[in-house]
Amino acid sequence: MAEQTEQQKKTAVQEQLARHSDSPKDAPSEEEIQEVEAHAGKEAGAFSRASASFGQIRQAVDALIGQITDGRRKRKYQGLRKTDLREHVYLLWQDDMMGLPLAELVDDAITQFYSYRTKPNEIPNDVVDLIARAAKRMQSLAN
16 A cells, blocks of 8 residues: 555656646756756855764764763763763863864864854855864864
8 A cells, every 4th residue: 555655656746747847938047057056066065065074073072972981971971962062072171082272173163063054055165174174183083
């Protein structure tokens, strides 16, 4: 039954696409397509790179927390929310798991990413580079 409904959905989508592709007035010109692709590739690519680097920072922070063996210190991290990594970075610096310059760099990168994550089309390349640099340094520390 589920396969049949899935097939019906696919057929309905294909019919709808076939109906809309016949109307040339709605089709964008080749120039408009290239302009949109260039803009999307430039901007979405920057945000995608920043997002991937931020994911690496998150993984490195989790790896550093995983290296802590003292139960009392480990519980301190478990009590924190996972939504804001800046608290984790501050505690890692406090516990001498990372130096102050790296903690400041990572904190700045996280703050910059958080400020741009709701408006991904506006992220500048220097912010992407800052986040990538912080991710690279955190990965080297975690490994």
